[in-house]
Amino acid sequence: MGRSQKAKGSRREREFARLINGTRIPLSGAAKHAGQEHTGDVAGLGLKFEVKARKNGFKTLYQWLDQEGIDALAIKADRREWLVVLPIGKLMELIGEE
Structure with a gap:
C-alpha cells in the first residue's frame, strides 16, 4: 500500500x-x-x-440506499451471516446519539 x-x-x-x-x-x-x-x-x-x-467501490450499496423510503440494507452471502448497512445518521438516531 x-x-x-x-x-x-x-x-x-x-x-x-x-x-x-x-x-x-x-x-x-x-x-x-x-x-x-x-x-x-x-x-x-x-x-x-x-x-x-473506496473511490467508487460501494456504488451499488449507495444506489440501493438512495431508493425512496429505504432506511437500511439487509445483505447476505451464501453460508454467511446477515449484514445490515445503514447511513451514519440513521445509526446515531437509533442509538440516541443524534
Missing part, C-alpha cells in the same frame, strides 16, 4: 471516529502485518469498526 492510500485510510478512520465520538485505534494496520491480533480501526458505541473507503 502506498503512502497516499495509507494517508487516505487514516483520514477516513479519523473522520469516522469523530462522527461516532469514538477513538481511532493507533497502528491498527501495522498489527495486521506484524502477525498480531487485529483489533479494528475505530472503537466507539461499544463496538469495534473496520473502516473501508
Whole structure:
C-alpha cells in the first residue's frame, strides 16, 4: 500500500471516529502485518469498526440506499451471516446519539 492510500485510510478512520465520538485505534494496520491480533480501526458505541473507503467501490450499496423510503440494507452471502448497512445518521438516531 502506498503512502497516499495509507494517508487516505487514516483520514477516513479519523473522520469516522469523530462522527461516532469514538477513538481511532493507533497502528491498527501495522498489527495486521506484524502477525498480531487485529483489533479494528475505530472503537466507539461499544463496538469495534473496520473502516473501508473506496473511490467508487460501494456504488451499488449507495444506489440501493438512495431508493425512496429505504432506511437500511439487509445483505447476505451464501453460508454467511446477515449484514445490515445503514447511513451514519440513521445509526446515531437509533442509538440516541443524534
